[in-house]
Amino acid sequence: MVPLYAPWFVLLAILMQLVPSSAYPITASWFRDRYSREEWAQALDSYQKFGADSIWQRAPPIIKRTEGELSRNPNFVWCGSTKSATKVTGTRCWEEARSELSSLGLKVSGFLTYEYEEDFGKDVMLCPKYDRRLNSSRIYYRIVLPTTRPRTPCDFPQGSEVYVLFTTFSGTDSHSLLLEGAYNRSMNVYFGLPAFPVDSGGGFDTTLTDVYFAWVDRILFEHKQRYSRLTSREISLYSTLKGYYSTDEVCLAQVTPGSKKQRNLAGFYLNLYKNLGQMIRRYQKEFVLSPFIDLNLSELNATVSDHVRGFTAIANLGVVDVIAVQEGRGAGKGCYFWDTQIDLPVKTVDPMLYEILRYRQPTISPGVTYRQAFSASNQQVFRAFGTAHDLLVKQGVPFEFWLNVEAFEYVRDDPCLPVDPSASGMGELLERTSKSRVDRAITVAGADVQKIISFSWDADYLCVTRKYNKSLASEIIADKERPIISNCSFHSPYNLSVVVLGYNLDGETQSFKIKWTDTSGRNRTDTLYGYYFELDYGERNDRVTSLQYVMLWDTYDWQEVRPKGHVTVQAAGAYNDCIYSYDYS
Structure with a gap:
């Protein structure tokens, strides 16, 4: 903290020396x-230039096969x-598996596949009596999994029902290459966990719950064994594997009491996350989630309140290390508006959001307002999440709350190509967004979180289209010093100095335009400069x-300040304003 009595230019000069850009x-x-290795090196070098330090991946589902x-x-x-x-x-x-296992007294209930090109080692075969490796023109593993949790992984009494899961490997394991490249650049990696299997109707196939957990446990065990042996500069690559991400995502408002169907869905997700978190904790890794909001x-x-209850329920499981909430704006489930804009047409404030709403609901009125379209703004719900997070941490529930910025627009006029749709990339043809809209996401929620992640790097940040002749990543790198306000307010009812939270606000000539209303009803505008800085505020x-x-x-x-009203704060050079309402009457 810097003393108030120092001149502003002295404070700024000292702090700019102490705090890195x-x-x-x-x-x-x-x-x-x-x-x-070359592909990963190029990707991670550019990602590091961007200023990032963490890589997340998704994973494909386990699929039931005839x-x-x-x-x-x-x-x-x-x-x-x-x-042969x-x-x-x-x-x-698969025919041989059914015949051989039947001769051993087991009943094969069905077959599953997990196709993710992992070069599993022998440690994945916990049960050598039943499991097999086939070295063919592909490398296959045949893994036998119980339908109910046994006392030990290979405890299959006569007549036990089992599923047989097959994996495939074609010769290159992207995950090992990623860990090696990330280690050399001091980055953190979070692998995706298999998505939960679904039934023919698209719902979760809960008859495979124990089968699913048995396979995940095999993966966790095998990763520890294999990546502990693989080293870079004599350091285990397992240390670079920071944790695991659950590919199955839920709307936070659905993890709350409601109809029987909703209670069942909430119970499923909470049970899924609790079990996954407990398993991952046994390997001393982090468990991370990215649920979403839906205010539409x-x-x-x-x-x-519905969303906060779901957020709190997941945190209270006590096994989740990161909740990275999807903001919903790219999908039309969230929105950016200030209190003064709630009755304005969405189309006049955020034309692209209106196009998304119209695409998803063609009959929507051209004059639809925020009040008519959304139950709340992103600022309101993320501020509530931030408050809930701080309270939970004080109560002894430690976890991190992240913002997940959706760097896409849910329209298809100028789409980026889907990348790796079965696993880590975007599975739909969607447009990438602009740098100003990403800044806006940070304006709305960037003051309430511990870290900011964005979906997704390849599909949205590296994409060049007819509309955009430069990638979003290159635009951000060229423009990353632009100021972003993430919160603004009076200091207190007794000190009406304007306080601003944000990023890149420490420029030597950084000015702010303040628009306010005086007691006679006149609209006033002042250009102000900062005089008190805490550049390590976030830390x-x-x-x-x-x-x-x-x-x-x-x-x-x-x-002279009107006792009730609103104030608009504009940082010179910023794409987006900040507006706050107050009532000291």
Whole structure:
């Protein structure tokens, strides 16, 4: 903290020497797989130049397969008999599995596949009596999994029902290459966990719950064994694997009491997260989630309180290390508006959001207002999440609350190509967004979180289209010093100095334009400068470390300020304003 009595230019000069220039506030993102060291090196070097330090990945689902589906799957053309010389010919591997396991007294309930190109080692075969590796034109593992949790992983009494899961590997493991590249650049990696299997109707196949957890436990165990042996400069790559991300995402407002269907859904997710978190904790890794919000009245029609209850329920499981909430704006489930704009047409404030709403609901009125379309603004719900997080931490529930910025727009006029749709990348044809809109997301919620992540790097940040001849990543790198206000207010009812929280607010000539109304009803405008700075505010207050605090000079008589109203704060050079309402009447 810097003393108030020093001249502002002295304070600024001292602080600029003590605090390094900040990177752009987004420091994490999802990446697709890559299949050479050169590809990963190029991607991670540019990502580091961007200022980021964390890579997240998604993973494909476990899929239930019929024997007919396996026979038609091109990845299983070479999955033959373990008894043939080439392992390609002879009885199909799934037919052989059914016959062999039946002879051992087991009943095969069905077959599953997990196709994620991982070079699993022998440690994935916990049960050598039943599990097999086939070295063919692909490398296959045949893993036998129980339908109910046994006392030990390989405890299969006569007559036990099991599922047989097959994995495939074609020769290059992107995950090992990623860990190696990330270690060399001091980055953190979070692998994706398999998505939960679904039934023919698209719902979760809960009959496979124990099968799913048994396979996840195999993966966690195998990763520890394999990556502890793999080293870079004699350091285990397992240390670079920071944790695991659950690919299955939920709307926070649905993790709350409601109809029987909603209670069942909430119970499913809470049970899923609790079990995954407990398993991951046993390996001393972090468990991270990215649930989403839905404030759109035409969809879920959920309130801020509904979302906060879900947020709190997940945190209270006590096994989740990061809750990175998807902001919803890119998908039309969230919105940016200030209190003074609630009755304005969405189209006049955020034209692209209106286009998204119209795409999702073609009959929507051109004059629809924020009040008519949304139950609340993103600022309201993220501020409530921040308050809930701080209270939970004080109560002994430690976890981090992140903002997940959606760097896409849910329209398809100028789309980026989907990247790796079965796993880590964007699975739909959608447009990327602009740098100013990403700044706006940070304006709305960047003062309430510990870190900011964005979805997704390859599909949105590296994309060049007809509309955009430069990538979003290159635009941000060229423009990362632009100021962003993330909160503004009076210091207190007794001190009407304007206080601003944000990023890149420490420029030597950084000015702020303040618009306010005096007691006679006149609209006034003043240009002010900061005189009190806390450039380490984020670090000291458990927020994004580059978040800054600035108090502005007063150029007006406090007694002239209208007792009730709103103030607009504009940082010179910023894309977006900040507006706050007050009532001291």
